[in-house]
Amino acid sequence: MNVVREVLEELWSMFVGDRRLTLLTLMVVVIAAAVSLLAKATTVAAVLIFVGAVAVLADAVFQAARKARG
């Protein structure tokens, strides 16, 4: 049971290890999907996912850097 729990915990942390990163990424995808499907602006939506992903990454790095520096 211990092994199963550890395996499941590890799998969970693979994708949801950083909750803020996960939530922001999902928000970016939802907004881009809305732009693509409702406004039919497909190129804008594609660029939005990339720009959003970069912003999420930068946010995660700077937040971790601030924590590391105390």
Next chain:
Amino acid sequence: MLDWPTAAPAVTAAFVASTVEVTEAFTIVLAVASVRGWRPALTGALAGLVLLAIVVAALGPVLNLVPLNALQIVVGVLLLLFGLGWLRKAVLRAAGLMALHDEDAIYQREAARIHGDTKSGAAADGVAAMASFQAVLLEGLEVVFIVLAVGAPRAGRPSLMLPASLGALAAFIVVMAVGLLIRKPLALVPENTLKFGVGVMLSAFGVFWTSEGIRAPWPGDDWALFGLAAAFLIVALALVALARPRKAVLAS
């Protein structure tokens, strides 16, 4: 018929990512073998591989039942989460804000842990085999996910599952051959550099798949993957420079 720009990123991403994962699993199996011998180490590893094969065999038919767009969105978002998470850690390690992954240290720690856990012969072999099993299963599941993610089918295109699987298999063979030859933890594998590269590629795949899933394909089709990877690389390198502590910048 697969063409090079389509297959190359899948093969490369699967090979490099799998090299990292197989190296991590090998380190723990080797630590188990050094404490309790090869029998429990290989028994655990083999059991892990069998369970992995069952998971893959079960997942394959399920994937064919999922609508393509839904599959692309799920795989794309998971890839984004996995890739951005990996890239975040690699950037922090490169900036000196997080300890580097050290296979020698992991080997020593695992060997000490198994040694400390084990008291009598049969129970000791069981604990050792379980450690080996867990390492192979966990790292193997990550390899399976990466292969599924980079090889997922696309509308009107051949599946990249075969080239991605070949990339992972090549990594397994290379790491096993080198590892069994030197019988030491593969500390010389530049893990953070590889993880940096894999994070870049997985993030690029994640953006690409998610875009396709929401019916917002990139101009340039598959070639856009190269542009996305280059853009993520530039951003990640810039983040390393920006996140690096000022003292470290002055010292270097």
